[in-house]
Amino acid sequence: MAEQEFDLIIAGAGAIGVCTALWAQKAGLKVLLTDPAAPGSGTVSGSAGTIATYACLPVNSPSVISGLPKLLTSPDSPLSLNPMHAVTHPRWMLSFLRNCAPSRVDRITRDLGALLRHADDGLSPLIEEAGAQDLMVANDALYVWSTQSAFEAAKPSNEKRRAQGVDFEELSPEQIRDLEPNLKLRPYRGLRFNGARHTLNPQALMERFHKRFLELGGQWEQQAIDRCSPKADGVEVHLADGQTRKARKFVVAAGARSTRIKGTGAERLPLGVERGYHVMYPQQADLISRPIGWAEAGFYATPMAEGLRIAGTVEIADLDAPLNPKRIAYLSRKATEMLGSLGQPTAPWLGYRPTFPDAMPVIGPSPASENILLAFGHQHIGLTLGGITGKVISALATDAPAPLDLSPFTPKRF
Template sequence: MADFDIAIAGAGAVGMSCALWAQMRGHRVLLMDPEPPGSGTSYGNACTLATYACLPVNDPSVLTSLPGLMFSRDSPLSLSYAHALRNPRWMLSFLANCRAAPSHRIAGHLADLLSHADAGINPLIEAAGAGDLVVARGQLSVWSTGKAGKAATAGLERRRALGVPWREVGPDEALEMEPGLHLPVKRAVHFHAARHLRDPQEFITRMHRAFTELGGSTLTAAVEAVRPSACGVELQAEGQSLTAGHAVIACGAFSRRIEGTGTQKLPLGTERGYHVMFRDEAHRVTRPVGWDEAGFYAVPHANGLRLTGTVEIAALDAPANKRRLAYIARKGAEMLGALPEPDSEWLGYRPTMPDSLPVIGRSPQSERVLYAFGHQHIGLTLGGITGRLIADLAEGRQPNVDLAPFAADRSYA
């Protein structure tokens, strides 16, 4: 008999959700990660359960505004040209998915998955005893120019057509909702069904505690290789060998580094994201506020004000880009008024496929290997439903979500 029913590589928001769902179903589960749960990319996110986030980064506007995005000092996008030249197929596939038809199709698939997000994460919030971390004040998006606000109309109407609720907020009401805003508000939209977590790291810590109390096991080691067979898998982790009925690959942007899983054949890239923290400034906003043109969020975190976001296309092992951090701090001061020096800075690695869709399902190489990565900006939001779907697959159940759009062997162009 195998040592475990399910072994999960990766203890971020997605991997931890997979582990807790499987343990709640009564399986013998092993969670494997060289670092503490939630301490990687999941640590530094925008804290938002962004059920409205169905519009992909692959948007037609990218094609028309690409020169400005790439070369402007005030651009929320940064691109390493050396990295782009080393990965031309990924870049071309990403741009191909920015055309109107693929972009609209992707938005539909994301909206469908996001419609199940609350049903996936709410049981985990309850199991973790984390209700006190959840704040239901919605998310406010603002535009500081009339041109940008008008340009957002098509995307907002697309969201509404896909079932995402939102309401228009006048500039005066937006400033009443968030009096700390200093930028001119020309348009504002309130995604009133959204929620946020006061501390995502604490949420994942509590999930891990619940997982352990239910009998789950944790191994502090990196999975290096997986050898599937007809009846299970053998996992190699820093000199140790373990067996399981199924292996789940949930290592985010690092998922291609595990040998024998088939992930090396997939076009998994990285959108590097940054945040800066201001310990005594959490009062500046009362909910996540996104400044659309600047491409970042201001979020009230339990440990202070977090300014987070932007996109940097660069290699996993490239050094931190100080210009990205300076950009966020500078735009934060434009948004909220003068701020002190940040108390901390952070760089994380969003796992990104060129079509902005996650990979959820069985490996083409073996039904014993399950994929759960590539969630890009919304791993915290989609972690719960991904965990439930992975548990279904491990049990041989038919999931209630069509997983064909998220299959590993889909077309990415």
Template sequence: MAEIAIVGAGFIGLASAAWLMRDGHRVTLFDPSGVGQGASFGNAGTFAHYACIPVNNPSVFRDLPRFLLSSESPFRLRWRYLPHLAPWLVRFLMSSTPHRYEASARALAALLGHAQAGYGPLLAGPELQQFVRPRECLYLYSNGASFDAARRALDLRQKLGVSFDVLAADDIRQLEPALAPIFERGVLFSDSWHFSNPQGFLQTLFEHLAAGGLTLKRSTVSAVQPAADGASLVVEGGTQRRFDYVVIATGARSATFAQQCGDRVPLDTERGYHVRYPGATQLISRPVGWAERGFYMTPMSDGIRVAGTVELGGFSDTRNRSLLDLLTFSSKRALPGLDSPDSSWLGFRPTLPDGLPVLGRSRASERVIYAFGHQHLGLTLAGVTGQIVADLVARRAPPLDLAPYAAARF
């Protein structure tokens, strides 16, 4: 049995704790904000095992100018952040060539292929399973030309083992009659599901694990000091604590820790937003995505959450009013029965330029394990990530080859 610290209590930290405790280890979580308060709090809640097409794909060369100029674009760049972002952006564009995009898609599909099995220990008990809504995700196109442009990506998904049905306008209306009749084509992804309350799920998972000995320290970790036989955490205020293993699961804030452990990773953030419509949950029965507008509308336990958009702009807390307006305006156009949102949220997706997470041991110590950079898929990939973390600690063979996810790829 080892003493293990996990820094970060989001989907990745909690899932790692669940898998490590299954092996009998003693686990301490460190997070100043408590459980599930980072990107894990306000996401769209979808288990998107079909989402193997990374954001870095060849269509960005065609779409980027339009994305940057259109007021209806779900993609924004804060120009003041550009000097800081430039190295990341160059790598992102280099990762968007057909060859490198396909390599990322393959590596994502390989991970996603284990995503459902990875959730096993996280859904151990009815109090956890009650958050799972087994309703397949529906992804819609309001414009036939956008659907045609997405055909190649759909073909690649199919080649990589994703199964789905393509729907016409009438099929869409039959599935979700409250939607406005503006959608020409749709895709229904088999075997996907969603959480009715992602943070509620994480809190319940935490309580379940705490009953078995998991502890949470509400402290900020300021440094990780790797060593051959373990690692020390320096906690804000200067206290040091030594552990046999340390897991870095701090999402978008992980680059500094990686650097302290000998790895330079070009991690940045894709800012994303949600607005919430209280009540209204009966309007749709499943997560409904609108491709051209870059968001999902998900029926949650407390209302419909409209979540998505991508803003490259760093960690400023200032919200982009025009993206929140776009979410509100577009969701009401898709679902005319919606009234007014009562709250909004901004979160920071952790994103590497090639769209793949960093999973594996650090350069400076094999006792420091990286588990971050899950971009749009941290909820979906949480279980398999936890499984990999536990396998690395136990020196068991992980469920797949980890080479594509190594920090050393940069």
């Protein structure tokens, strides 16, 4: 491809990059989307598929600190931490712990809540544009607690969720069993998130968005971006094969690998990674009828097109560390406890949630240049927030006002 001028070049065709590409192309911009991998095949592909507009509570919480010794030493813990990683990443770890203070958690909840209230406005128009309604299911979502102590401990946080406008009702064990009779776990209580949706296949959803992007005239190159050089009137982008492309604006949406692209100003940001896993049971797609999150166990069971997906847990370890078989064993064991014998799973999957220590994404111009827009760090809710992030970035790329207050998400907050 000859050197060419674009309005927008996007690094990363994950949840954030694909949604941004479709919003910008719809807005009439000339867009180039790049990724070394196939569209939607990154972390979003293995997600639990929930459009979790109710998920405004960060992982950070005072209870993480008090419960840390147990969380880290028990083989039955949804959280695992590699001690060497903790020692070699003190900035992220200490900042994460500081953001567990009650006042900070309240602020994060409020800011994530405000962003999540726009999530459907960002995603629904893309689903319609791409004709992807068949990949969506609107059947609410459940959280279940298996112990009274954990449910009571979560009550104040759930009230904060309600204060953010999340519509949910408390369910008794009988009500939970009426909704999901195949649940083997004996629930103590549950919450039903009214109006919640999930996708039957997150990668197929991104592929559908990508296909529509191409139909509207968007351009795609299956290449990594190595670095960029800001210019007075735009940005020069250097591809892995040594070629360059030019654009007025450049968007960094490469998920957990975003800070590895040089020259963007993102390199200095304290992005971390929360690794998460899934196992799939192909024979069990019809066992349950909606996503069920088991609160104490830290994962969702989601009915999907290709089977039942058990997805979640948090592993704090290096981005490039190999898959940890103990995490897979944990998920398989807990899945059986929750739903009984499920048969043989398919190959296990590991993904990389891009996470800042304050659990907030960056959405906005880079400290290095107004022409470089940063859009990553969406931790556990990037599928949910891809649409609204894309809508916002597309507005910034056309110099239009953003549809919401972006000050909490500025990359300059670090």
